[in-house]
Amino acid sequence: AIQLTQSPSSLSASVGDRVTITCRASQGISSALAWYQHKPGKPPKLLIYDASSLESGVPSRFSGGGSGTDFTLTISSLQPEDFATYYCQRFSDYPLTFGPGTKVDIK
């Protein structure tokens, strides 16, 4: 099965920082990738679908890019409510694997 890796696994950043998280697939998956934000005690929240499309209602400081094997999630200016764990997920075929996650915390 196609595996997803994420880097970094964690990062510390300050409010206002630009943050980029990378998701890499072990084989090409076209643009069949989504990004989620997950906070403790809440369900995951969809941020980006089809690799680069912003979900309705999600702030424009979030953006996604890439195709094939390399993908990015960028937060242009980190806000206090953005401290969370971020996951990518592939949809190229089953199993619909999640990446291992990237925890973003306060510096």
Add this chain to the structure above:
Amino acid sequence: EVQLVESGGGLVKPGESLKLSCAASGFTFSYFSMNWVRQAPGRGLEWVSSISSSATYKYYEDSLKGRFTISRDNAKNSVFLQMNSLRVEDTGLYYCARLSGSSWSFDQWGQGTLVTVSS
């Protein structure tokens, strides 16, 4: 408003069974593929199983095949996960999620139901 409400979680002993339910509302349930995702304590998200809109296709995480069974009842707007021969490592929060009808994503999630497997 779209709602997914999971139920059926609880404390069971290793080897026992549990059936989770997810009640959907606010959308035409029979049009959408549905999924279960879990998160073990201190771990990341793990896709568990998917079922197509008419239940024709069912998919499972490889290590769960034979123990877990997904099903749905479109008349009752519900999806289920029958979990047999439960193991300690099956402990976690189980989420029901909807596969978007127009994009590659899980666009709606329930709040989750907690499954604890312990002797």
